[in-house]
Amino acid sequence: MEKSVFQYKVAPKQVDFTRRLSVSSTFDIILGAAGDDAHSRGFGVDALAQNNYGWVLSRICFELDYLPQEYSEFTLYTWISDYNRLSSTRNFELVDAEGREFGRAVSQWCMLDFSTRMPADMNAMAKAHEGNMVEAPSPCERPRRLAALDGEPVLQHRVTYSDIDFNRHMNTMRYIDIIFDTMPIDMLEKLDKLRMDINFMREARYGDELSLLCEERDNMRLYEFRNAAGDVLCRASLEEK
Amino acid sequence: MEKSVFQYKVAPKQVDFTRRLSVSSTFDIILGAAGDDAHSRGFGVDALAQNNYGWVLSRICFELDYLPQEYSEFTLYTWISDYNRLSSTRNFELVDAEGREFGRAVSQWCMLDFSTRMPADMNAMAKAHEGNMVEAPSPCERPRRLAALDGEPVLQHRVTYSDIDFNRHMNTMRYIDIIFDTMPIDMLEKLDKLRMDINFMREARYGDELSLLCEERDNMRLYEFRNAAGDVLCRASLEEK
Numbered sequence: 001m002e003k004s005v006f007q008y009k010v011a012p013k014q015v016d017f018t019r020r021l022s023v024s025s026t027f028d029i030i031l032g033a034a035g036d037d038a039h040s041r042g043f044g045v046d047a048l049a050q051n052n053y054g055w056v057l058s059r060i061c062f063e064l065d066y067l068p069q070e071y072s073e074f075t076l077y078t079w080i081s082d083y084n085r086l087s088s089t090r091n092f093e094l095v096d097a098e099g100r101e102f103g104r105a106v107s108q109w110c111m112l113d114f115s116t117r118m119p120a121d122m123n124a125m126a127k128a129h130e131g132n133m134v135e136a137p138s139p140c141e142r143p144r145r146l147a148a149l150d151g152e153p154v155l156q157h158r159v160t161y162s163d164i165d166f167n168r169h170m171n172t173m174r175y176i177d178i179i180f181d182t183m184p185i186d187m188l189e190k191l192d193k194l195r196m197d198i199n200f201m202r203e204a205r206y207g208d209e210l211s212l213l214c215e216e217r218d219n220m221r222l223y224e225f226r227n228a229a230g231d232v233l234c235r236a237s238l239e240e241k
Numbered sequence: 242m243e244k245s246v247f248q249y250k251v252a253p254k255q256v257d258f259t260r261r262l263s264v265s266s267t268f269d270i271i272l273g274a275a276g277d278d279a280h281s282r283g284f285g286v287d288a289l290a291q292n293n294y295g296w297v298l299s300r301i302c303f304e305l306d307y308l309p310q311e312y313s314e315f316t317l318y319t320w321i322s323d324y325n326r327l328s329s330t331r332n333f334e335l336v337d338a339e340g341r342e343f344g345r346a347v348s349q350w351c352m353l354d355f356s357t358r359m360p361a362d363m364n365a366m367a368k369a370h371e372g373n374m375v376e377a378p379s380p381c382e383r384p385r386r387l388a389a390l391d392g393e394p395v396l397q398h399r400v401t402y403s404d405i406d407f408n409r410h411m412n413t414m415r416y417i418d419i420i421f422d423t424m425p426i427d428m429l430e431k432l433d434k435l436r437m438d439i440n441f442m443r444e445a446r447y448g449d450e451l452s453l454l455c456e457e458r459d460n461m462r463l464y465e466f467r468n469a470a471g472d473v474l475c476r477a478s479l480e481e482k
Contacts, residue, residue, distance in 0.1 A: 017408070024403065162265065162418035162422050164257070165253075166256060177402075180402050181402050183402070185447065206258075
Protein backbone atom coordinates (compact mmCIF):
# COMPACT_ATOMS: atom_id res chain seq x y z
CA MET A 1 0.00 0.00 0.00
CA GLU A 2 0.99 3.58 -0.69
CA LYS A 3 0.24 6.76 1.27
CA SER A 4 -2.85 8.61 0.02
CA VAL A 5 -2.24 12.02 -1.51
CA PHE A 6 -4.41 15.16 -1.39
CA GLN A 7 -3.73 18.58 -2.92
CA TYR A 8 -4.86 21.88 -1.35
CA LYS A 9 -4.72 25.58 -2.00
CA VAL A 10 -5.23 27.88 1.00
CA ALA A 11 -8.61 29.57 0.39
CA PRO A 12 -9.45 33.09 1.63
CA LYS A 13 -11.99 31.69 4.09
CA GLN A 14 -9.34 29.42 5.67
CA VAL A 15 -7.02 32.26 6.66
CA ASP A 16 -7.14 34.43 9.76
CA PHE A 17 -6.40 38.15 10.08
CA THR A 18 -2.69 37.45 9.42
CA ARG A 19 -3.67 36.09 5.98
CA ARG A 20 -2.16 32.72 6.90
CA LEU A 21 -3.93 29.39 7.24
CA SER A 22 -5.48 29.33 10.71
CA VAL A 23 -4.72 26.46 13.08
CA SER A 24 -8.40 25.53 13.19
CA SER A 25 -8.55 25.38 9.35
CA THR A 26 -5.41 23.18 9.36
CA PHE A 27 -7.15 20.85 11.76
CA ASP A 28 -10.25 20.88 9.55
CA ILE A 29 -8.18 19.97 6.47
CA ILE A 30 -6.48 17.11 8.34
CA LEU A 31 -9.77 15.67 9.58
CA GLY A 32 -11.35 16.14 6.15
CA ALA A 33 -8.52 14.17 4.53
CA ALA A 34 -8.91 11.40 7.14
CA GLY A 35 -12.63 11.17 6.39
CA ASP A 36 -12.18 11.25 2.60
CA ASP A 37 -9.42 8.63 2.67
CA ALA A 38 -11.38 6.27 4.93
CA HIS A 39 -14.42 6.74 2.68
CA SER A 40 -12.56 5.99 -0.55
CA ARG A 41 -10.96 2.89 1.00
CA GLY A 42 -14.35 1.59 2.07
CA PHE A 43 -14.16 2.01 5.86
CA GLY A 44 -15.55 5.55 6.23
CA VAL A 45 -18.29 6.60 8.62
CA ASP A 46 -20.88 5.84 5.92
CA ALA A 47 -19.75 2.19 5.54
CA LEU A 48 -19.41 1.66 9.30
CA ALA A 49 -22.81 3.22 9.97
CA GLN A 50 -24.44 0.18 8.35
CA ASN A 51 -23.37 -1.81 11.44
CA ASN A 52 -24.03 1.14 13.72
CA TYR A 53 -20.27 1.48 14.18
CA GLY A 54 -18.33 4.69 13.82
CA TRP A 55 -14.88 6.22 14.18
CA VAL A 56 -14.30 8.50 17.14
CA LEU A 57 -11.19 10.66 17.37
CA SER A 58 -9.57 10.09 20.75
CA ARG A 59 -6.21 11.86 20.43
CA ILE A 60 -4.40 13.97 17.90
CA CYS A 61 -1.21 15.99 17.75
CA PHE A 62 0.09 18.23 15.02
CA GLU A 63 3.27 20.16 14.43
CA LEU A 64 3.51 23.12 12.07
CA ASP A 65 6.87 24.69 11.20
CA TYR A 66 5.04 27.73 9.82
CA LEU A 67 1.54 28.74 8.81
CA PRO A 68 1.16 28.85 5.00
CA GLN A 69 0.05 32.07 3.29
CA GLU A 70 -3.31 32.57 1.55
CA TYR A 71 -3.42 30.97 -1.95
CA SER A 72 -0.30 28.86 -1.31
CA GLU A 73 -0.49 25.24 -2.40
CA PHE A 74 0.52 22.16 -0.48
CA THR A 75 0.29 18.38 -0.58
CA LEU A 76 -1.00 16.19 2.24
CA TYR A 77 0.01 12.53 2.63
CA THR A 78 -1.98 10.30 4.96
CA TRP A 79 -1.70 6.65 5.96
CA ILE A 80 -2.56 4.20 8.72
CA SER A 81 0.59 2.72 10.23
CA ASP A 82 -0.80 0.35 12.85
CA TYR A 83 -3.71 -0.56 15.09
CA ASN A 84 -4.33 -2.44 18.27
CA ARG A 85 -7.43 -3.75 20.04
CA LEU A 86 -8.62 -0.27 20.93
CA SER A 87 -7.35 2.20 18.40
CA SER A 88 -6.01 2.87 14.94
CA THR A 89 -3.14 5.28 14.17
CA ARG A 90 -3.46 7.60 11.17
CA ASN A 91 -0.53 9.79 10.18
CA PHE A 92 -0.20 12.93 8.07
CA GLU A 93 2.60 14.84 6.38
CA LEU A 94 2.16 18.29 4.85
CA VAL A 95 4.60 19.30 2.13
CA ASP A 96 4.77 22.75 0.55
CA ALA A 97 5.18 23.66 -3.14
CA GLU A 98 8.98 23.78 -2.69
CA GLY A 99 8.94 20.16 -1.46
CA ARG A 100 9.64 21.03 2.19
CA GLU A 101 7.73 19.13 4.85
CA PHE A 102 6.23 21.91 6.99
CA GLY A 103 3.64 19.98 8.99
CA ARG A 104 2.94 16.58 10.44
CA ALA A 105 0.19 15.01 12.52
CA VAL A 106 -0.66 11.74 14.26
CA SER A 107 -4.21 10.81 15.19
CA GLN A 108 -5.68 7.92 17.15
CA TRP A 109 -9.18 6.70 16.44
CA CYS A 110 -11.43 4.28 18.28
CA MET A 111 -14.08 2.27 16.54
CA LEU A 112 -17.25 2.49 18.56
CA ASP A 113 -20.39 0.37 18.52
CA PHE A 114 -22.99 3.13 18.87
CA SER A 115 -25.71 0.72 20.02
CA THR A 116 -23.70 -0.17 23.17
CA ARG A 117 -21.31 2.89 23.26
CA MET A 118 -18.54 0.27 23.67
CA PRO A 119 -15.49 -0.43 21.51
CA ALA A 120 -16.29 -2.43 18.39
CA ASP A 121 -15.27 -6.08 18.32
CA MET A 122 -11.87 -7.16 17.10
CA ASN A 123 -13.25 -8.57 13.84
CA ALA A 124 -14.57 -5.20 12.74
CA MET A 125 -11.23 -3.57 13.58
CA ALA A 126 -9.28 -6.18 11.62
CA LYS A 127 -11.63 -5.96 8.63
CA ALA A 128 -11.32 -2.16 8.38
CA HIS A 129 -7.52 -2.40 8.36
CA GLU A 130 -7.08 -5.35 6.01
CA GLY A 131 -4.95 -4.22 3.09
CA ASN A 132 -5.04 -0.61 4.29
CA MET A 133 -1.82 -0.33 6.30
CA VAL A 134 1.29 1.43 5.08
CA GLU A 135 4.66 0.43 6.51
CA ALA A 136 5.96 3.87 7.37
CA PRO A 137 6.54 5.19 10.88
CA SER A 138 4.63 8.12 12.39
CA PRO A 139 6.30 11.41 11.31
CA CYS A 140 6.57 12.83 14.84
CA GLU A 141 6.07 11.97 18.51
CA ARG A 142 2.62 10.46 18.99
CA PRO A 143 -0.15 12.39 20.77
CA ARG A 144 0.63 12.81 24.44
CA ARG A 145 -1.68 11.82 27.26
CA LEU A 146 -2.46 15.14 28.95
CA ALA A 147 -2.75 15.34 32.72
CA ALA A 148 -5.39 17.17 34.77
CA LEU A 149 -5.12 20.95 35.18
CA ASP A 150 -4.94 23.22 38.18
CA GLY A 151 -5.84 26.26 36.09
CA GLU A 152 -8.63 28.74 36.49
CA PRO A 153 -11.69 29.03 34.23
CA VAL A 154 -10.94 31.69 31.61
CA LEU A 155 -14.16 31.36 29.62
CA GLN A 156 -17.72 30.04 29.84
CA HIS A 157 -19.38 28.86 26.66
CA ARG A 158 -22.87 27.53 26.07
CA VAL A 159 -22.98 25.03 23.19
CA THR A 160 -25.21 26.56 20.51
CA TYR A 161 -26.77 25.55 17.20
CA SER A 162 -23.81 26.76 15.11
CA ASP A 163 -21.39 24.71 17.27
CA ILE A 164 -22.99 21.33 16.71
CA ASP A 165 -22.73 18.69 13.99
CA PHE A 166 -25.26 16.13 12.81
CA ASN A 167 -24.87 14.21 16.12
CA ARG A 168 -25.78 17.35 18.13
CA HIS A 169 -22.24 17.19 19.55
CA MET A 170 -19.92 20.17 19.45
CA ASN A 171 -17.82 20.09 16.30
CA THR A 172 -14.14 19.28 17.06
CA MET A 173 -12.97 22.45 15.27
CA ARG A 174 -14.91 24.58 17.72
CA TYR A 175 -12.72 23.39 20.62
CA ILE A 176 -9.74 24.88 18.80
CA ASP A 177 -11.62 28.08 17.93
CA ILE A 178 -12.67 28.61 21.54
CA ILE A 179 -9.14 27.97 22.84
CA PHE A 180 -7.68 30.42 20.31
CA ASP A 181 -10.36 33.03 21.12
CA THR A 182 -8.91 33.27 24.65
CA MET A 183 -5.36 34.06 23.45
CA PRO A 184 -4.07 37.64 23.24
CA ILE A 185 -4.36 38.95 19.67
CA ASP A 186 -0.66 39.89 19.45
CA MET A 187 0.31 36.35 20.40
CA LEU A 188 -1.92 35.09 17.56
CA GLU A 189 -0.35 37.63 15.21
CA LYS A 190 3.17 36.30 15.71
CA LEU A 191 2.25 32.61 16.15
CA ASP A 192 4.51 30.50 13.98
CA LYS A 193 6.17 27.17 14.76
CA LEU A 194 4.00 25.15 17.12
CA ARG A 195 2.90 21.77 18.36
CA MET A 196 -0.57 20.97 19.64
CA ASP A 197 -1.78 17.84 21.43
CA ILE A 198 -5.48 17.19 22.02
CA ASN A 199 -7.24 14.45 24.01
CA PHE A 200 -10.96 14.01 23.49
CA MET A 201 -12.67 12.28 26.40
CA ARG A 202 -16.38 13.01 26.20
CA GLU A 203 -18.70 14.89 23.87
CA ALA A 204 -20.08 18.36 24.48
CA ARG A 205 -23.80 18.37 23.72
CA TYR A 206 -26.22 21.07 22.57
CA GLY A 207 -27.02 23.37 25.48
CA ASP A 208 -24.09 22.24 27.67
CA GLU A 209 -22.46 25.01 29.70
CA LEU A 210 -18.72 24.58 29.19
CA SER A 211 -15.88 26.00 31.25
CA LEU A 212 -12.45 26.36 29.72
CA LEU A 213 -9.55 26.20 32.19
CA CYS A 214 -6.10 27.40 31.28
CA GLU A 215 -2.70 26.96 32.89
CA GLU A 216 0.83 27.82 31.78
CA ARG A 217 3.40 25.18 32.70
CA ASP A 218 6.86 24.21 31.30
CA ASN A 219 6.56 26.70 28.43
CA MET A 220 3.26 25.19 27.40
CA ARG A 221 -0.29 26.44 27.51
CA LEU A 222 -2.60 23.75 28.84
CA TYR A 223 -6.38 23.79 28.38
CA GLU A 224 -9.25 21.74 29.75
CA PHE A 225 -12.95 21.84 28.85
CA ARG A 226 -15.43 20.78 31.52
CA ASN A 227 -19.20 20.60 31.47
CA ALA A 228 -21.48 21.88 34.24
CA ALA A 229 -21.34 18.48 36.00
CA GLY A 230 -17.54 18.82 36.20
CA ASP A 231 -16.81 16.07 33.65
CA VAL A 232 -13.64 16.65 31.64
CA LEU A 233 -14.50 16.72 27.93
CA CYS A 234 -11.25 17.64 26.25
CA ARG A 235 -7.67 18.62 27.12
CA ALA A 236 -5.21 20.38 24.87
CA SER A 237 -1.65 21.68 25.03
CA LEU A 238 0.00 24.29 22.86
CA GLU A 239 3.74 24.56 22.64
CA GLU A 240 5.39 27.37 20.69
CA LYS A 241 8.70 26.24 19.31
CA MET B 242 -22.87 37.45 -21.79
CA GLU B 243 -24.13 34.29 -20.16
CA LYS B 244 -24.83 33.52 -16.51
CA SER B 245 -21.89 31.88 -14.73
CA VAL B 246 -22.44 28.31 -13.57
CA PHE B 247 -21.10 26.56 -10.46
CA GLN B 248 -21.69 22.97 -9.31
CA TYR B 249 -21.92 21.91 -5.65
CA LYS B 250 -22.43 18.83 -3.55
CA VAL B 251 -23.61 19.36 0.02
CA ALA B 252 -20.62 18.32 2.20
CA PRO B 253 -20.99 16.84 5.72
CA LYS B 254 -19.49 19.97 7.27
CA GLN B 255 -22.09 22.19 5.57
CA VAL B 256 -25.08 20.46 7.16
CA ASP B 257 -26.62 21.09 10.56
CA PHE B 258 -28.06 18.55 12.99
CA THR B 259 -31.01 17.95 10.64
CA ARG B 260 -28.49 16.73 8.01
CA ARG B 261 -29.63 19.47 5.66
CA LEU B 262 -27.58 22.37 4.28
CA SER B 263 -27.58 25.06 6.96
CA VAL B 264 -28.73 28.59 6.11
CA SER B 265 -25.31 29.95 7.03
CA SER B 266 -23.59 27.45 4.70
CA THR B 267 -26.01 28.46 1.92
CA PHE B 268 -25.02 32.06 2.48
CA ASP B 269 -21.33 31.04 2.44
CA ILE B 270 -21.78 29.22 -0.88
CA ILE B 271 -23.56 32.23 -2.42
CA LEU B 272 -20.85 34.66 -1.31
CA GLY B 273 -18.11 32.25 -2.40
CA ALA B 274 -19.64 32.03 -5.89
CA ALA B 275 -19.85 35.84 -6.06
CA GLY B 276 -16.17 36.13 -5.16
CA ASP B 277 -15.04 33.39 -7.55
CA ASP B 278 -17.08 34.80 -10.42
CA ALA B 279 -15.80 38.36 -9.88
CA HIS B 280 -12.26 36.98 -9.66
CA SER B 281 -12.47 34.97 -12.88
CA ARG B 282 -13.97 37.96 -14.73
CA GLY B 283 -11.14 40.20 -13.58
CA PHE B 284 -12.94 42.45 -11.10
CA GLY B 285 -12.48 40.46 -7.88
CA VAL B 286 -11.19 41.83 -4.60
CA ASP B 287 -7.63 40.93 -5.68
CA ALA B 288 -7.82 43.07 -8.88
CA LEU B 289 -9.58 45.96 -7.12
CA ALA B 290 -7.08 45.91 -4.25
CA GLN B 291 -4.42 47.21 -6.64
CA ASN B 292 -6.28 50.55 -6.58
CA ASN B 293 -7.14 50.15 -2.91
CA TYR B 294 -10.76 49.60 -3.93
CA GLY B 295 -12.92 46.76 -2.75
CA TRP B 296 -16.44 45.34 -2.92
CA VAL B 297 -18.58 45.68 0.18
CA LEU B 298 -21.86 43.80 0.53
CA SER B 299 -24.59 46.23 1.48
CA ARG B 300 -27.79 44.20 1.15
CA ILE B 301 -28.76 40.66 0.32
CA CYS B 302 -31.91 38.58 0.31
CA PHE B 303 -32.36 34.90 -0.33
CA GLU B 304 -35.31 32.58 -0.65
CA LEU B 305 -35.10 28.84 -0.14
CA ASP B 306 -38.02 26.55 -0.96
CA TYR B 307 -36.37 23.77 1.04
CA LEU B 308 -32.98 22.97 2.56
CA PRO B 309 -31.14 20.33 0.50
CA GLN B 310 -30.00 17.07 2.12
CA GLU B 311 -26.38 16.10 2.79
CA TYR B 312 -24.58 14.83 -0.36
CA SER B 313 -27.26 16.23 -2.70
CA GLU B 314 -26.00 18.06 -5.75
CA PHE B 315 -27.13 21.40 -7.13
CA THR B 316 -26.21 24.04 -9.68
CA LEU B 317 -25.82 27.74 -8.96
CA TYR B 318 -26.23 30.40 -11.63
CA THR B 319 -25.00 33.93 -10.97
CA TRP B 320 -24.99 37.14 -12.95
CA ILE B 321 -24.89 40.92 -12.63
CA SER B 322 -28.07 42.46 -14.04
CA ASP B 323 -27.46 46.18 -13.53
CA TYR B 324 -25.60 48.84 -11.60
CA ASN B 325 -26.00 52.48 -10.74
CA ARG B 326 -23.73 55.15 -9.29
CA LEU B 327 -23.63 53.50 -5.87
CA SER B 328 -24.19 49.80 -6.23
CA SER B 329 -24.09 46.72 -8.38
CA THR B 330 -26.77 44.00 -8.39
CA ARG B 331 -25.70 40.35 -8.47
CA ASN B 332 -28.32 37.62 -8.77
CA PHE B 333 -28.31 33.91 -8.01
CA GLU B 334 -30.49 30.92 -8.88
CA LEU B 335 -30.08 27.51 -7.24
CA VAL B 336 -31.35 24.51 -9.20
CA ASP B 337 -31.45 20.95 -7.84
CA ALA B 338 -30.48 17.72 -9.61
CA GLU B 339 -34.10 17.28 -10.80
CA GLY B 340 -33.91 20.68 -12.54
CA ARG B 341 -36.18 22.45 -10.02
CA GLU B 342 -35.22 25.96 -8.96
CA PHE B 343 -35.24 25.72 -5.15
CA GLY B 344 -33.40 28.91 -4.20
CA ARG B 345 -32.74 32.45 -5.36
CA ALA B 346 -30.86 35.44 -4.08
CA VAL B 347 -30.23 39.08 -4.92
CA SER B 348 -27.25 40.99 -3.54
CA GLN B 349 -26.22 44.63 -3.74
CA TRP B 350 -22.56 45.59 -3.58
CA CYS B 351 -20.85 48.95 -3.20
CA MET B 352 -17.40 49.62 -4.54
CA LEU B 353 -15.43 51.40 -1.85
CA ASP B 354 -12.21 53.39 -2.04
CA PHE B 355 -10.54 52.11 1.13
CA SER B 356 -8.13 55.07 1.28
CA THR B 357 -11.05 57.51 1.74
CA ARG B 358 -13.77 55.02 2.91
CA MET B 359 -15.95 56.68 0.23
CA PRO B 360 -17.69 55.16 -2.80
CA ALA B 361 -15.32 54.56 -5.73
CA ASP B 362 -15.57 56.93 -8.67
CA MET B 363 -17.92 56.28 -11.55
CA ASN B 364 -15.09 55.26 -13.92
CA ALA B 365 -14.06 52.35 -11.72
CA MET B 366 -17.71 51.23 -11.48
CA ALA B 367 -18.16 51.41 -15.26
CA LYS B 368 -14.91 49.56 -15.92
CA ALA B 369 -15.76 46.67 -13.61
CA HIS B 370 -19.12 46.19 -15.32
CA GLU B 371 -18.02 46.58 -18.94
CA GLY B 372 -18.93 43.40 -20.80
CA ASN B 373 -20.00 41.70 -17.58
CA MET B 374 -23.74 42.33 -17.49
CA VAL B 375 -26.37 39.72 -18.30
CA GLU B 376 -29.78 40.81 -19.52
CA ALA B 377 -31.91 38.76 -17.16
CA PRO B 378 -34.10 40.14 -14.39
CA SER B 379 -33.54 39.44 -10.69
CA PRO B 380 -35.17 36.10 -9.77
CA CYS B 381 -37.12 37.49 -6.78
CA GLU B 382 -38.03 40.69 -4.97
CA ARG B 383 -34.85 42.68 -4.31
CA PRO B 384 -33.44 43.03 -0.76
CA ARG B 385 -35.73 45.12 1.42
CA ARG B 386 -34.63 48.15 3.37
CA LEU B 387 -35.21 47.11 6.97
CA ALA B 388 -36.52 49.61 9.51
CA ALA B 389 -35.31 50.18 13.07
CA LEU B 390 -36.39 47.74 15.79
CA ASP B 391 -38.18 48.18 19.09
CA GLY B 392 -37.05 44.75 20.31
CA GLU B 393 -35.15 43.74 23.39
CA PRO B 394 -31.55 42.51 23.46
CA VAL B 395 -31.61 38.71 23.40
CA LEU B 396 -27.85 38.13 23.29
CA GLN B 397 -24.52 39.82 23.96
CA HIS B 398 -21.54 38.77 21.90
CA ARG B 399 -17.93 39.91 22.05
CA VAL B 400 -16.23 39.71 18.64
CA THR B 401 -13.40 37.16 18.97
CA TYR B 402 -10.48 35.88 16.91
CA SER B 403 -12.50 33.08 15.27
CA ASP B 404 -15.20 35.59 14.22
CA ILE B 405 -12.94 37.88 12.18
CA ASP B 406 -11.61 37.82 8.64
CA PHE B 407 -8.39 39.25 7.18
CA ASN B 408 -9.77 42.81 7.71
CA ARG B 409 -10.30 42.13 11.45
CA HIS B 410 -14.04 42.61 10.77
CA MET B 411 -16.61 40.05 11.82
CA ASN B 412 -17.18 37.57 9.00
CA THR B 413 -20.64 38.01 7.42
CA MET B 414 -21.52 34.34 8.04
CA ARG B 415 -21.13 34.87 11.77
CA TYR B 416 -24.10 37.32 11.79
CA ILE B 417 -26.29 34.50 10.52
CA ASP B 418 -24.79 31.97 12.95
CA ILE B 419 -25.41 34.26 15.91
CA ILE B 420 -29.00 34.98 14.82
CA PHE B 421 -29.71 31.27 14.39
CA ASP B 422 -28.09 30.45 17.75
CA THR B 423 -30.87 32.45 19.45
CA MET B 424 -33.69 30.46 17.84
CA PRO B 425 -35.41 27.56 19.62
CA ILE B 426 -33.93 24.25 18.49
CA ASP B 427 -37.31 22.79 17.51
CA MET B 428 -37.95 25.78 15.26
CA LEU B 429 -34.59 25.09 13.58
CA GLU B 430 -35.48 21.42 13.28
CA LYS B 431 -38.61 22.12 11.23
CA LEU B 432 -37.31 25.17 9.35
CA ASP B 433 -38.09 24.78 5.67
CA LYS B 434 -39.31 27.36 3.18
CA LEU B 435 -37.95 30.78 4.11
CA ARG B 436 -36.88 34.22 2.98
CA MET B 437 -34.14 36.26 4.64
CA ASP B 438 -33.22 39.91 4.04
CA ILE B 439 -30.05 41.41 5.47
CA ASN B 440 -28.79 45.02 5.50
CA PHE B 441 -25.16 45.61 6.39
CA MET B 442 -24.51 49.14 7.67
CA ARG B 443 -21.24 49.13 9.53
CA GLU B 444 -18.54 46.59 10.38
CA ALA B 445 -18.18 44.81 13.70
CA ARG B 446 -14.53 44.90 14.73
CA TYR B 447 -12.35 42.63 16.86
CA GLY B 448 -13.23 43.13 20.53
CA ASP B 449 -16.55 44.93 19.89
CA GLU B 450 -19.32 44.09 22.35
CA LEU B 451 -22.39 43.40 20.23
CA SER B 452 -26.02 43.31 21.29
CA LEU B 453 -28.55 41.44 19.22
CA LEU B 454 -32.12 42.75 19.41
CA CYS B 455 -35.05 40.68 18.28
CA GLU B 456 -38.69 41.51 17.57
CA GLU B 457 -41.54 39.53 16.04
CA ARG B 458 -43.76 41.58 13.74
CA ASP B 459 -46.11 40.71 10.85
CA ASN B 460 -45.13 37.02 10.94
CA MET B 461 -41.48 37.95 10.62
CA ARG B 462 -38.57 37.75 12.98
CA LEU B 463 -36.56 40.98 12.89
CA TYR B 464 -33.00 41.27 14.18
CA GLU B 465 -30.64 44.16 14.78
CA PHE B 466 -26.96 44.11 15.81
CA ARG B 467 -25.65 47.13 17.70
CA ASN B 468 -22.19 47.87 19.07
CA ALA B 469 -21.50 49.26 22.55
CA ALA B 470 -21.74 52.84 21.22
CA GLY B 471 -25.29 52.07 20.03
CA ASP B 472 -24.43 52.15 16.32
CA VAL B 473 -26.56 49.82 14.22
CA LEU B 474 -24.28 47.36 12.37
CA CYS B 475 -26.68 45.00 10.68
CA ARG B 476 -30.41 44.30 10.40
CA ALA B 477 -32.02 41.07 9.25
CA SER B 478 -35.48 39.65 8.79
CA LEU B 479 -36.55 36.04 8.61
CA GLU B 480 -39.86 35.04 7.11
CA GLU B 481 -41.04 31.44 7.20
CA LYS B 482 -43.26 30.70 4.25
